[in-house]
Amino acid sequence: MVKFLKLYEKIGIFILIVLASIFLAIVSPNFRNLDTILGIIMQGSYGAIIAFGMTYAITSGGLDLSVEAVMGLTSVIIAMLIPTMGFVGAILIAITASCFVGLINGLLITKMDVNPFITTLAMQAILRGASLLITGGRQIVISQKEFMSIGATELFHIPTPIVYMVVLFIIFYIILNMTTFGRHVAATGSNEQAAKMSGLNVSLIKIIVYILVAFSASIVGVIRTSQTLIGIPTMAPGFTLNVLTIAILGGTSLAGGKGNLIGTLFAGIFISMIYYGLNLLYVQIFYQMLAVGITLLFALFIDGLRNRYLNVARIKGIRV
Amino acid sequence: MMNNNNIFIELKNIRKIFPGVVALENVDFDVRYGEVHALVGENGAGKSTLIKILGGAYQLDGGEIIIEGKPVTIGSTSMAQHLKIAVIYQEFNLVPDLSVAENIFIGREPKIGKSFINWRKINNDAAEILKKLEIDINPRKFISDLSVAEKQMVEIAKSLSMDARLIVMDEPTATLTEKEVVKLFSIIKELKAKGVSIIYISHRLDEAFELADRITVLRDGRKIETKKISETNQNEIVSLMVGKIVKDYFVGKKEEINEKEIVMEVKNYNIADSIYDLNFKLYKGEILGFAGVLGSGIHHLLRSIYGVSQKTSGEVYFEGKKVEINSPSEAINLGIGFVTEDRKGEGLLNDMSVIQNLSIIIIKTLTFFKGMFIRQKDEFAVFDNMAKELNIKYANINQRIIYLSGGNQQKVIIGRTLVSECKVLILLEPTRGIDVGAKAEIHKIMIELANKGISIIMASSELPELVNLTDRCIVLYKGKFAAEFNRENMNEEELVAAEIGKLSYAVN
Structure with a gap:
């Protein structure tokens, strides 16, 4: 069992993707063409990008449930500002505002010592409410067509969201695995008290992490708004759950201290494959929610098993 | 002194093994009706193991327990309760978010019908028990609002409410003020008069001599002696506790330091409720030991110097300059290293x-x-x-x-x-929970570091370690300076005596 779990930790998500690919290739002739595959990856990129940020939060021993509301806030701010400032300025302000939300999350969690789960859940409600208030509950149509160049175009035949995902993946990966900051994030999540005793400024580290999560959510908010040209205050309801599922399925342990961004990347694509597969079967959209819930439970189950078995192995002195 | 020679509980040939360690071997022990029996010994002597066996937390690997002539097994904490044995551990077994009354009757709440707690009865009964003990606590108060002493009283009330015939108290006075200790003693004497048997564990020998009828010394998991208090004295008990020093892992002495260059100096240091007006100097290349039993405040002191917790007042000079250390990172930047005693929790x-x-x-x-x-x-x-x-x-x-x-x-x-x-290395219990071989290696490392000029502060509850390794050793008792030893006059007997408040002098 320990061996299986160790193996799963390394290649589990790839096996899932291979199995899903085989299944899709059999049931859908379309799946065998490149555009379909790129489409699936693009659909997966939204969740994956935010899950990069979420991976940081979980690695630091926390969680951020406010991401979908940050997307909505970004969308609304852009739609409101675009007529006066043009899309570049609007995007910059929207992203800055989102980072500010992350800063508030981080300050509440570290300085007021509130539970991250509840703090970010409250922030979710506050942002949703504020976004709806700003727009009076309406969606705002954006008339600047050139804004579409951000998220609805292709670069060398590759949809831009995929390009953003790859670029952000590289940046997030390098920061987490090769910089002192990344090391400090893992140390904080691994044992906060030990990190403090080693002289780390744990509060600052966590605040930056929550800013990173909000930043990644804001990026996806920009992309989605650019594709639809509508400012939607209630953008992507329930998406936070997808993001969590992707991060945990990717192998980032909820216990903290161990972030796996490669896993997150591929888990994002895997979730998208599930959606695609369910669409092929012409099932109701409700089944997609069901599927995400089941996937999350499965991921948690594996995470729990891993923690338990590794613990037992340690106590029994088995070398893993 | 002994009014009643009838034995309530008798332990015969008790044996308890943990992986790789024999914790108790051939221990015989008995307590009479209405007797206070003191149990003493150094850390690791087996006291806690013994009381955990009585409380049902550990199972025997050999030997038997006889209560009123009948052999019994104490397979669980509830069986211990059933046999009217109550153990009051150092870390209490109280639920902080429940009231005093609920805690006293937890699991045995008086009910109305089958499911509803009879609040009036539970509060009245609790008040009655507290009154009997002359304890002035409102039974409706929450445990989390009580002081340590009050929690202790609640534990005692709880044991009485279940008609305990034997109450085991583990270091009951370690965190109490003197006034609270007097109160506790009068309660113990009352219990004794009622025929309740008491096992009293303490590092403080004067307490044992004030309260107990007999005293038993454990060392290295074996019973050394049981003596009538009237037939012994504290010096004899101290020497029985220390016994012959086990030197099998001793790794040799470090070089003497010749030039005394002060690296760090701590002046008039105070920490609320744990350290009072402490002064000490640390020299370059020396190993300075700190010794003291539970409640000595040593860990508070060293954690505060490293910036983990705050001091109330006092000054720290590092290499001649006055410094304020408010966080571990500031300590690290100065060149102070810290190795925690809680490896898993914060290491x-x-x-x-x-x-x-x-x-x-x-x-x-x-x-x-x-x-x-x-x-x-x-x-x-x-x-x-x-x-x-x-x-x-x-x-x-x-x-x-x-x-x-x-x-x-x-x-x-x-x-x-x-x-x-780092130039200064603070080590709390550096060899806790590691085997003998690794222990010797850690000791060797410490000596090499000190020879290289690093100054080491070591807090340890293992006396042989302190005696063998340190250049000087400061003993604290209840947060105050008790004694200082140097290489020439350091010995375990006096260290123990100073740790338990029986000796107070300084050299130099």
């Missing part, structure tokens, strides 16, 4: 690798591009160097630290502070 980065655990303090220096990117080659070099120096055994550098043995974990944690090139 190990559990999910991270051996190499990452070693480098965490200095990782920002092993970088390129303005301290941002980790230079893995440098990190490995530092690790490899330290692993060889400290003889750390590991499977590969990416092995998670929790899979190392306790001794190797400890070496990594010590190495973590050493690579930061």
Whole structure:
């Protein structure tokens, strides 16, 4: 069992993707063409990008449930500002505002010592409410067509969201695995008290992490708004759950201290494959929610098993 | 003194084994009706194991327990309760978010019908028990609002409410003020008069001599002697506790320091409720020991110097300059290293690798591009160097630290502070929970470091370790300076005496 779990930790998500690919290739002739595959990856990129940020939060021993509301806030701010400032300025302000939300999350969690789960859940409600208030509950149509160049175009035949995902993946990966900051994030999540005793400024580290999560959510908010040209205050309801599922399925342990961004990347694509597969079967959209819930439970189950078995192995002195 | 010679409980040939360690061997012990029986011994002598057996937390590996002539088994805490044995552990067994009355009757609440708690009865009954003990606590108060002394009283009330015939008290006075101790003693005497038997565990011998009828000394898991209090004295008990020093892992003495250069000086140091007006100096290249039993405040003191917790007042001079240390990072920057006694809770980065655990303090220096990117080659070099120096055994550098043995974990944690090139190294219980071989290695490392000029402060509850390793040893008793020893006059008997408040003098 320990061996299986160790193996799963390394290649589990790839096996899932291979199995899903085989299944899709059999049931859908379309799946065998490149555009379909790129489409699936693009659909997966939204969740994956935010899950990069979420991976940081979980690695630091926390969680951020406010991401979908940050997307909505970004969308609304852009739609409101675009007529006066043009899309570049609007995007910059929207992203800055989102980072500010992350800063508030981080300050509440570290300085007021509130539970991250509840703090970010409250922030979710506050942002949703504020976004709806700003727009009076309406969606705002954006008339600047050139804004579409951000998220609805292709670069060398590759949809831009995929390009953003790859670029952000590289940046997030390098920061987490090769910089002192990344090391400090893992140390904080691994044992906060030990990190403090080693002289780390744990509060600052966590605040930056929550800013990173909000930043990644804001990026996806920009992309989605650019594709639809509508400012939607209630953008992507329930998406936070997808993001969590992707991060945990990717192998980032909820216990903290161990972030796996490669896993997150591929888990994002895997979730998208599930959606695609369910669409092929012409099932109701409700089944997609069901599927995400089941996937999350499965991921948690594996995470729990891993923690338990590794613990037992340690106590029994088995070398893993 | 002995009114009643009838034996209530008798333990015969008790044996308890933990993996690799014999905790108790051939221990015989008995308590009479209405007797206070003191149980003393150094740390690791087996006292806690013995009372955990009585409380049903541990199972015997040999021997038998006889209550009122009948052999019994105490297979669980509820069986202990059923046999009318109550154990009051140092860390109390109270639910903080329930009221005093609820805690006293927990699991045995008077009910209306089958499901509803009879609140009036539970509060009245609790009030009655508290009144009997002359304890002035409102039974409706929550445990979390009580002082340590009050919690203790509630524990006693709880044992009485279940008609306990034997009450075991583990270091009951360690955190009490003198006034509260007087109160506790009068309650114990009352219980005794009612025929309740009491096992009283304490480091403070004068307490044992005031209360007890008989006293039993344990050492290294064996019973050394049981004596009538009237037929012995404290000096005899101290020498029985220490016995012959086990020197089998002794690794040799460090060099004497010749030039006395002050590295750190602590003046008029106070911490609320734990340290009072403490002064000490630390010289270059010396190993300074701190000794004291529970309640001595040593850990508070050293944690506060490292900036983990705050002092109330006092000054710290580091290399001649007055410094304010408000966080571990400030201490690290000055050149102070700290190795915690709670390796798992605040030492190990559990999910991270051996190499990452070693480098965490200095990782920002092993970088390129303005301290941002980790230079893995440098990190490995530092690790490899330290692993060889400290003889750390590991499977590969990416092995998670929790899979190392306790001794190797400890070496990594010590190495973590050493690579930061600290000048002062504070070690709390550096050899706790590691085996004898690794212990000797840690001792050797400490001596080598001190010979290199690093000043070491070591707090230890193991006297042989202090006597063998340190240049000087300061003993604290209840947060105050009690005695200081140097190499010439250091011996275990006097150290023990000073630790338990029986000796108070300084040299130099």
